[in-house]
Amino acid sequence: MVQSLEKKLPxxxxxxxxxxxxxxxxxxVQENVEQVDPSEGIVFTLWNGxxxxxxxxxxxxxxxxxxxxEDLAGLALCAVDPSKPKTDIDPxxxxxxxxxxxxxxxxxxxxxxxxxxRAREHLxxxxxxDPAVTNAISIIGDVTNxxxxxxxxxxxxxxxxxxxxxxxxxxxxxxxxxxxxxxLSKNAGFEVAQxxxxxxxxxxxxxxxxxxxxxxxxGIYDVxxxxxxxxxxxxxxxxxxxxxxxxxxxxxxxxxxxxxIIASDIVNMFDDPSLIREAGGFFFDDExxxxxxxxxxxxxxxxxxxxxLASAHKLKLARSANGRRExxxxxxxxxxxxxxxxxxxxxxxxxxxxxxxxxxLKHATNGMEDPQGWGIQxxxxxxxxxxxxxxxxxxxxxxxxxxxxxxxxxxxxMVGSDCFISGLGMCGKGHKEWxxxxxxxxxxxxxxxxx
Amino acid sequence: xxxxxxxxxxxxxxxxxxIIEVEKNSRQSFxxxxxxxxxxxxxxxxxxxxxxxxxxxGGKKVLGTAVFKLGPESLSRLEKTxxxxxxxxxxxxxxxxxxxxxxxxxxxxxxxxxxxxxxTLEECEERARAAVAKEKGVRLSSAEFFxxxxxTRILNSKGLDAAQEGSILEWEIILxxxxxxxxxxxISRFKRRFLSDFNLEKEIQKSAALARDAGxxxxxxxxxxxxxxxxxxxxxxxxxxxxWSSARLKYNQIVDKKLGSNLIGAxxxxxxxxxxxxxxxxxxxxxxxxxxxxxxxxxxVLLIQxxxxxxxxxxxxxxxxxxxxxxxxxxxxxxxxxxxxFGLLSDPGLIGEKxxxxxxxxxxxxxxxxxxxxxxxxxxxxxxxxxxIQPVKxxxxxxxxxxxxxxxxxxxxxxxxxxxxxxxxxxxxxLTLAGA
Numbered sequence: 001m002v003q004s005l006e007k008k009l010p011x012x013x014x015x016x017x018x019x020x021x022x023x024x025x026x027x028x029v030q031e032n033v034e035q036v037d038p039s040e041g042i043v044f045t046l047w048n049g050x051x052x053x054x055x056x057x058x059x060x061x062x063x064x065x066x067x068x069x070e071d072l073a074g075l076a077l078c079a080v081d082p083s084k085p086k087t088d089i090d091p092x093x094x095x096x097x098x099x100x101x102x103x104x105x106x107x108x109x110x111x112x113x114x115x116x117x118r119a120r121e122h123l124x125x126x127x128x129x130d131p132a133v134t135n136a137i138s139i140i141g142d143v144t145n146x147x148x149x150x151x152x153x154x155x156x157x158x159x160x161x162x163x164x165x166x167x168x169x170x171x172x173x174x175x176x177x178x179x180x181x182x183x184l185s186k187n188a189g190f191e192v193a194q195x196x197x198x199x200x201x202x203x204x205x206x207x208x209x210x211x212x213x214x215x216x217x218x219g220i221y222d223v224x225x226x227x228x229x230x231x232x233x234x235x236x237x238x239x240x241x242x243x244x245x246x247x248x249x250x251x252x253x254x255x256x257x258x259x260x261i262i263a264s265d266i267v268n269m270f271d272d273p274s275l276i277r278e279a280g281g282f283f284f285d286d287e288x289x290x291x292x293x294x295x296x297x298x299x300x301x302x303x304x305x306x307x308x309l310a311s312a313h314k315l316k317l318a319r320s321a322n323g324r325r326e327x328x329x330x331x332x333x334x335x336x337x338x339x340x341x342x343x344x345x346x347x348x349x350x351x352x353x354x355x356x357x358x359x360x361l362k363h364a365t366n367g368m369e370d371p372q373g374w375g376i377q378x379x380x381x382x383x384x385x386x387x388x389x390x391x392x393x394x395x396x397x398x399x400x401x402x403x404x405x406x407x408x409x410x411x412x413x414m415v416g417s418d419c420f421i422s423g424l425g426m427c428g429k430g431h432k433e434w435x436x437x438x439x440x441x442x443x444x445x446x447x448x449x450x451x
Numbered sequence: 452x453x454x455x456x457x458x459x460x461x462x463x464x465x466x467x468x469x470i471i472e473v474e475k476n477s478r479q480s481f482x483x484x485x486x487x488x489x490x491x492x493x494x495x496x497x498x499x500x501x502x503x504x505x506x507x508x509g510g511k512k513v514l515g516t517a518v519f520k521l522g523p524e525s526l527s528r529l530e531k532t533x534x535x536x537x538x539x540x541x542x543x544x545x546x547x548x549x550x551x552x553x554x555x556x557x558x559x560x561x562x563x564x565x566x567x568x569x570x571t572l573e574e575c576e577e578r579a580r581a582a583v584a585k586e587k588g589v590r591l592s593s594a595e596f597f598x599x600x601x602x603t604r605i606l607n608s609k610g611l612d613a614a615q616e617g618s619i620l621e622w623e624i625i626l627x628x629x630x631x632x633x634x635x636x637x638i639s640r641f642k643r644r645f646l647s648d649f650n651l652e653k654e655i656q657k658s659a660a661l662a663r664d665a666g667x668x669x670x671x672x673x674x675x676x677x678x679x680x681x682x683x684x685x686x687x688x689x690x691x692x693x694x695w696s697s698a699r700l701k702y703n704q705i706v707d708k709k710l711g712s713n714l715i716g717a718x719x720x721x722x723x724x725x726x727x728x729x730x731x732x733x734x735x736x737x738x739x740x741x742x743x744x745x746x747x748x749x750x751x752v753l754l755i756q757x758x759x760x761x762x763x764x765x766x767x768x769x770x771x772x773x774x775x776x777x778x779x780x781x782x783x784x785x786x787x788x789x790x791x792x793f794g795l796l797s798d799p800g801l802i803g804e805k806x807x808x809x810x811x812x813x814x815x816x817x818x819x820x821x822x823x824x825x826x827x828x829x830x831x832x833x834x835x836x837x838x839x840i841q842p843v844k845x846x847x848x849x850x851x852x853x854x855x856x857x858x859x860x861x862x863x864x865x866x867x868x869x870x871x872x873x874x875x876x877x878x879x880x881x882l883t884l885a886g887a
Contacts, residue, residue, distance in 0.1 A: 022539075027703055031543035034518040040525065041495065052489040058496065059523040072492065079487070112539045135704040170705050170821065177706070179821045215849065218673045218885030248483045249593040251625060251636050310488060329493045331481060368814035368828065372627070372636040373665070375845050377814045377828035398819065400826035400847045402885065430623060430638060431815075451826060451847045451885030 001044070001069060002150055008073050011047035011089035013151035015286055016040075017328040021143035021162075022112065026119045028127060028135045033112060036143045041328035044069055045287075048076040049086025052310060056329045089313055091153040092288060099158040099283035101276055103189035107142035107163055110190045115140045118193055122167050125197045129204035132171040132211065139166040139183075140193050149288040156290075158283040160276070162186065162436070165193040166424065167200055171207040178210035178397075180363055180381060185279040185423030185438070206363065206382065213397035216383055218451040222358030223401075224351050224386065224443060227420040231439025232367040232378045234269050235339050235427070237405045238262070239439075240369035242271075242296050242304075243322070243334035244311040252371040254302060262302045263409035266344050269297040271306055273321050273337035279423035280338040280437035287323035287332055294320045296339075300409075308334040326433045333429050341441030344415025348443040351414045353389040355445065360384040360391055361399060374405040383450065401448045408448060416442030452526055456498055457606065459529055463537065465608065466514070467503035467550045469745070472496075472604040480572040482594040485580055490572075497522045502533070504540045505547055514547045515540030548771035550745065553610035557741040557748045561734045562617035563600070564645045571620075572596050575651065579624060582652045586659035592625040592636060605746045615741045620649055628662035637662035637812075637831065640683075642869045644735045661811065661831045668844035671808055671834060671886035678848055678884070679796050679809040681876040684816050684827075686868055688877070689784050691852050692727055694820035696754040698765030702772045706821065708760050715758040716857025722880065723789040723861040724757040729764055730872065731782025738783035738870035751785070752778040758856075786873040789861025796862055796878045797835055806836045808884065810848060823852035846886030855879045 005012035021036035041058035042065075053076040055068055080086070107115075119138040126136035141164040148157045166183035182203045186192045225233065238254065246252035254262075263269075273291035275281045284290050287309040295303050308323035311334055324335040352360060363381035370376065378401040385394035401408075421440030428434050453472055460468040479491040497520055504515040517536035521529065575596045583591045597620070604614040621642045627634050639658040643649050680688065695714055700706040708714060715725055731749025733739050740749055745767040753761050763775050770777040791801075799807035813827035826849040834841040858881060861874040 029703055030545055032516065032518070033539040033543055035520055038520050038522075038525070039497075040522055051487045054489060054491040056491065056493040056495075059494075068492075075490070079490075112535075113542050116542055134707070172707070177821050179819070215883070218847075218849075218883060245483075248488075249625065250484065250634075251592045251627065253633070314483075329477070329495055331479065331489055331491060366815065366817065370814060370828075370830070372634070373844065375814065375828060375830075377847070379817075379826055398822075398824045398826055398849075400828070400849060400885075402828045402845060402847045404845070431640065432623075449846070449885060451849050451883060 001065065002152065005046060005069060005073055006152060009046050009076055010049050010086070011091065013045045013149065013288065014042060015328065016042050016148040018146040019143055021107065021141065022115065023139070023141040024112070024115050024119050025137055025139045026116065026123050027137045031116070036141060039327055043328045044072070046072060046076045047089050048080050050080060050084055054331070087313070089309070091151045094153040096155045099156070101160040101187050103161055105190040107161060107190045108144065115190070115193070122165070122195050122200060125200040126167060126169050126204060129201050130171070130208055132173055132208050133169060133204060134172045135170045137168045139164065142190070149284060151288055154288050156284055156288060160187055160282055161189065162279050163188055163190055163193050165195050167195055167203060169204055169207045171211060173211045176211050178207045180207040180210065183422070183424050187277050187279055187281050209395045210381060210397050213395045216396035216399055216450055220447060221450050222355050223448045223450070224355060224358065224360045224445050226362040226443060227418065227440050228422060229361045229364040229378065229380060230341050230441030230444045231339070231421065232364045233376070233408070234341050234441055235336060235439040236367040236369045236376050236378060237409060238269060238296055238302070239271065239336045239339045241371035242306050243336070244305040244307045244315060244317060245334040246371050247305060248311045248314050253374055254371065257302045258304065260302060261300050262406050263297055263300040264412040265300040266415050267297055267300050267409060267412050268295070268342045269340070270295055270342055271322070271336050271339045275338045278338040278421050278438050280336070285321040285323045286325045289319050289321040289323060291321040306334050306336060308332055324435055326435055330433060333433060335429065335435055336427060336437050338421060338438045340419060340421055340439060341415065341444065343417045343419045343442050346414045346416050348416050348418055351416055351443050351445050352386060352391065354414060355386045356388060358386045359450065360386055375402065376405050376408060377402055400451050403449050408446060411447040412444050414445035416444065418442045452523070453498070455526065456500065456521065456529065459533060460502070460608070463533065465502055466505040467608045469501045469550060469605065469607040471499040473499070474602045476600045478572050478598050480576060480596045482576060482591065485591045502536050502540055504537060506541070508544055512547050513544035515543050516545060546772055548768045550607045550609055551611055551747055551767050553612070555611060555613065555746060555748050557613055558732050558750065560732050560739050560741050560749065562615060562644055562739060564618045566646045567598055567600065567618055571598055571646065575622065578651050579655065582655040583626065586656065588630065589626050589628045589659040589662060592627045595623045597621040605742060607746060611746045613742050613746055617740070618644055619737065620644070620646060622651070624655065624658065626655070626658050626662045628659065628666060630663055630666035632666060635662055635665035637665060642737060644737065648735050664842035665831060665844055668842035669887070671829060671832070671843040671846045671884045672806070673884060673886050675881050676884050677799065677802055677804045677807045677878060677880050678882040679807060679876050679878045681809065682811045684810055684813055685873050685877070686871060687816055687818060689727060689786055689871070691818050691820050691823040692725070692755060693764065693781060693784060696760060696764045698763040698769035698773050698775060701763060702769050710760055710763070712760050713758050714755060714760055715853050721857065722859045725755060725856055726757060726787035727755040728753050728785040729778060729782050730785040731779060733783050733785070733872060736783035736867070736870055736872070738781065740782070743780035747777055747779040749779050749782050784871045784873070786871065788863050788865050788874045790863050791860050793862040793864045793875045796860060796876045799835060802878070802880055806834060808843065809833045809835055818852050825850055825852060846884060848882050848884055850879065850882040855882060
């Protein structure tokens with residue numbers, strides 16, 4: 001079909017996407033077994049020399065596909081503006097290969113009963129940890145993504161399996177309620193679906209501390225952030241702002257700062273889908289680009305953006321494997337994958353010990369980008385007082401960090417040596433196009449406006 | 452396909468089953484700097500199947516459930532999928548509930564816009580370009596338009612069989628504006644069922660003004676101030692109240708609010724009181740439909756009256772569990788109005804204040820549904836004082852919903868947004884701002 005379409009148009013490609021898996025959730029009163037939103041479909045992409053045309057569908061009747069694509073090719077040809085130049089799309093170097101992520105215990109072969117029992121074990125640990133626990137939700141999930149990409153030079157396929165284990169705990173003291181969660185998500189098998197009991201106990205302790213937490217007085221604070229907070233800062237500061245489809249739309253201030261200092265010189269940041277074990281990892285993106293590491297910030301200097309096919313073609317930028325779709329039925333955009341600050345040289349204990357009067361932030365929940373204005377918002381549940389280099393029992397909640405991105409990044413004065421990517425969470429483009437990606441980093445010391 | 456699935460389910464001698472057939476046709480268009488970057492056509496069809504199997508466990512009846520989804524290409528695996536689902540259902544032991552019976556009477560709800568056609572997207576593109584061209588100092592960074600036509604049919608083992616068809620139009624427009632200094636952006640999102648509710652020109656005019664003002668915006672002050680919310684911040688404001696009314700969360704012991712309890716400040720309310728309905732039959736509301744996820748007819752149900760929890764929001768499953776009336780799933784959120792004209796709410800003198808902040812957009816506003824706490828970065832707002840009106844951007848607004856609503860004024864005018872019908876403005880007399 002791709003060959004046939006390219007007889008009429010300069011470029012065509014096809015992507016088959018299938019996802020399947022199971023989602024199990026148990027709590028004190030209810031249990032559920034569901035398939036993970038399974039989907040299977042194809043998207044054909046046509047380029048008429050000036051713009052893209054796509055058709056997405058989930059019925060694989062050959063005659064219907066042919067008719068649908070002939071109609072689309074007709075539309076694409078009619079849309080060519082003879083007064084404007086036409087360009088060719090680079091199909092990339094030839095490759096024919098099948099890729100598979102490594103699994104020790106394939107979740108598809110693990111009995112549902114075993115998965116349920118694991119979820120129940122986690123649940124029991126949470127429910128007995130403290131009388132203030134009103135309920136908990138324990139989730140074990142797995143999803144296998146199968147992709148096949150075809151253009152005139154490439155026939156590549158990949159099978160990547162991800163496993164998630166999540167625990168959310170709900171507590172009440174009769175007056176106030178709290179909620180905290182913990183977990184992991186890795187491109188791996190059932191072998192990783194384990195949350196250690198001591199972690200669950202610590203989670204419950206944190207939830208209990210939140211019941212007596214006060215609101216923080218707004219101000220600028222000396223702050224130490226844990227790897228989850230660090231990851232969301234990386235993602236929101238210079239993740240979204242480096243997605244080059246925003247460059248085409250002239251809505252990313254970062255484009256003018258490539259090659260310039262935008263962070264403290266101990267800051268290094270990467271986006272790396274080739275970290276296949278991390279939940280944002282893959283072998284090739286939804287436009288057939290093979291994955292590799294992109295250094296976004298090197299020693300405080302902004303290096304390069306993250307590209308999808310359309311923006312790389314338009315702006316004549318080198319491709320990176322960041323063309324990603326929510327599903328076969330959605331458009332590809334430039335999107336992050338595994339985004340993180342890399343290690344520095346300080347131990348987390350030394351970083352906390354270095355703060356005379358400040359706050360330790362953990363249990364980050366969400367964030368929001370502002371690529372044109374360089375504002376940042378990161379929200380979380382936990383700000384713990386640091387006095388004289390030691391953590392006290394005083395906890396504030398919730399907490400929001402806002403500020404101007406370069407101010408925040410230039411204030412980073414210590415970078416830990418404990419980079420960690422938990423893998424929980426999803427990312428939207430604005431408020432839609434939800435995809436799986438990860439964030440992380442080591443502990444960081446910085447100055448930030450909190451409330 | 453539907454007959455094949457139904458026939459297979461009938462042969463399995465289940466306690467119950469439900470099938471929801473969803474067919475979707477979408478057209479999508481993407482502009483970058485006003486030029487067409489991509490056009491997309493999408494067609495999908497799938498079946499959400501739930502099976503219910505009752506068995507005895509310790510002398511008590513328990514319900515095993517499993518949920519799966521079938522597409523045109525997975526139909527060949529139907530019997531194997533059913534075997535796996537039955538096995539999974541045999542592993543879980545939930546409380547038994549009954550599916551709704553056949554013979555339900557459904558309301559007539561206007562969900563489908565007959566005016567939508569193949570040219571709609573192109574016409575929206577042209578309207579957007581023309582509207583932006585009229586705005587001084589403003590240009591179009593990006594525009595995305597989507598039209599969806601969705602057919603839904605629900606069937607269950609008790610003979611219930613209902614169908615509906617709806618349309619959704621969506622846009623996301625990003626404007627760039629320059630007054631002095633750096634160019635600033637403003638993102639406008641809009642989702643409606645009817646083209647006639649899609650007032651693109653008016654929304655672009657409003658967005659252009661906000662984008663222009665962003666260029667001269669400053670940080671707000673730090674401290675406690677009166678804050679007026681209008682526009683986008685209203686969309687998710689009431690979500691904690693809906694969570695506290697939820698039979699599902701009550702049954703799952705995640706919230707524990709009793710009927711008759713005061714949800715707002717435990718009787719200390721000093722301003723307007725809050726009344727909320729789940730309204731699934733509002734014309735054009737995105738939350739409107741003829742029936743909910745179990746086939747229960749949608750309607751208008753009082754949840755909270757003058758701050759008091761009156762009814763749980765309960766679909767058939769959780770209504771059976773808690774032995775409360777079935778209200779159906781959440782439709783649109785309808786919040787009752789107050790008595791103050793919207794124009795007066797932005798006057799600091801009304802409540803004896805010198806400064807008031809009017810917030811029209813946050814970066815992301817997601818009040819915690821369990822605790823009611825919220826914090827959000829200001830994306831677009833104004834500081835209003837005797838000295839004039841100053842745009843603000845950055846910094847944050849924080850509060851706790853139940854405390855904030857205990858001391859608020861609601862406008863008498865209402866506004867219909869995506870899935871809420873609410874007062875056009877809500878003035879909180881005291882929230883915390885973090886800024887300069």
